[in-house]
Amino acid sequence: MTTSKQPRQSGSGRGQRVTIADIARRAGVTPAAVSLAVNGRSGVSDATRERIMAIAAELRWEPSPAARALAGAPVLTVGMVLARPAEVLGTEAFFGAFVAGLQEVLSRRDYSLQMKIVETTDAEIETYRRWFAQRRVDGVVVVDLRQDDPRIPALEDLGLPALVVGGPGHHGSLPSVYVDDAHATRLLVDHLAGLGHRRLARVAGNEDFLHTLLRDRAFTERCAELGIDAITQDAGFGTRGAEVATAALLARREPPTAIVFDSDEMALAGTHVLEEAGSRIPEDVAVASYEDSALTRTHRPPITAIGRSAIEYGRVAATRLLEVIGASRNRRGSSAESVQESRAIEPVLVVRDSTRPEGAAPAPAVPEASDAGLPSS
Numbered sequence: 319m320t321t322s323k324q325p326r327q328s329g330s331g332r333g334q335r336v337t338i339a340d341i342a343r344r345a346g347v348t349p350a351a352v353s354l355a356v357n358g359r360s361g362v363s364d365a366t367r368e369r370i371m372a373i374a375a376e377l378r379w380e381p382s383p384a385a386r387a388l389a390g391a392p393v394l395t396v397g398m399v400l401a402r403p404a405e406v407l408g409t410e411a412f413f414g415a416f417v418a419g420l421q422e423v424l425s426r427r428d429y430s431l432q433m434k435i436v437e438t439t440d441a442e443i444e445t446y447r448r449w450f451a452q453r454r455v456d457g458v459v460v461v462d463l464r465q466d467d468p469r470i471p472a473l474e475d476l477g478l479p480a481l482v483v484g485g486p487g488h489h490g491s492l493p494s495v496y497v498d499d500a501h502a503t504r505l506l507v508d509h510l511a512g513l514g515h516r517r518l519a520r521v522a523g524n525e526d527f528l529h530t531l532l533r534d535r536a537f538t539e540r541c542a543e544l545g546i547d548a549i550t551q552d553a554g555f556g557t558r559g560a561e562v563a564t565a566a567l568l569a570r571r572e573p574p575t576a577i578v579f580d581s582d583e584m585a586l587a588g589t590h591v592l593e594e595a596g597s598r599i600p601e602d603v604a605v606a607s608y609e610d611s612a613l614t615r616t617h618r619p620p621i622t623a624i625g626r627s628a629i630e631y632g633r634v635a636a637t638r639l640l641e642v643i644g645a646s647r648n649r650r651g652s653s654a655e656s657v658q659e660s661r662a663i664e665p666v667l668v669v670r671d672s673t674r675p676e677g678a679a680p681a682p683a684v685p686e687a688s689d690a691g692l693p694s695s
Contacts (some may be wrong), residue, residue, distance in 0.1 A: 324400045336379040397455035399442045411611040419632020424490040443472045474523035479646040481639040495662040502624045502665040510576045519549040519574035521563045538563035564591040576604035582613045604673040619671035634662040
């Protein structure tokens with residue numbers, strides 16, 4: 319008994335990538351004709367294009383990102399670089415929710431999200447330059463906006479499509495989406511002042527970030543307008559800084575009767591210090607947060623916070639960036655015109671038991687965000 323083996327088709331075995339050459343052999347055309355067909359370009363008949371596309375689907379061919387980059391086609395990838403310590407990012411509820419919103423919108427358009435963590439802003443700028451030179455991404459999302467941010471002119475010079483998450487202002491000619499941190503600050507201060515608090519403190523995050531400066535300014539100005547003593551205690555990155563800042567506030571000769579924290583993680587760290595010191599919440603010290611999440615909602619007592627959806631913020635940012643990428647492609651390399659900034663989401667105050675005096679009637683119901691709070695930008 320004899321057996322015969324059929325030769326294995328090139329590109330059809332396990333671990334072998336199907337190439338344009340494989341499709342060309344099956345279709346009986348040149349690789350150049352296949353390239354024109356799969357890239358939607360003229361130069362082949364409709365019948366030939368249909369035959370080539372049917373064979374490509376049968377072989378489960380996928381375009382090579384490197385080849386697409388060389389051909390000048392979109393690589394269907396968006397980049398985001400984070401110049402923050404990995405330990406801090408690992409504890410912040412915002413980034414997971416924000417990235418989920420980004421990826422949801424990008425995935426619908428068959429885009430991928432490429433992320434990188436670096437140690438410095440200079441390293442972030444160098445990453446943008448390398449991505450641009452290698453055509454690794456079609457555009458980037460820029461977070462953690464600073465007042466005099468060196469990334470803005472660097473990206474303007476590159477011409478790489480970019481969306482800044484942060485503002486208002488300080489983003490040059492690049493488009494931006496932002497949440498009004500000044501308005502959120504006034505909501506918090508007015509709420510606490512309305513409860514009779516006359517000494518308010520704010521435990522602030524990284525002083526380099528624009529959102530921190532905007533919150534500082536709005537906090538000081540609104541407290542002055544209302545005749546309230548305002549204390550700003552810098553905490554920097556992470557929960558440890560919030561613990562130290564809260565302890566310093568308690569050690570003051572006249573400690574504050576209410577404390578606003580820049581994030582949900584910082585608020586929980588601060589409430590732990592208050593409870594360890596024997597301070598009752600809200601009877602002795604009221605607590606509020608700029609960010610809302612499951613952490614603030616499930617804490618006992620639940621923590622008053624600015625309600626806004628980080629997932630929705632990510633969706634808005636992704637949608638806007640894809641518009642910017644599309645507009646840049648349509649301009650075919652011409653210089654980009656200035657694009658107006660836009661507010662992503664309007665902040666609302668969600669009042670909970672951490673600021674509500676005992677016996678007080680519950681606040682009117684406000685739809686709460688189903689995910690973590692907004693980015694600090």
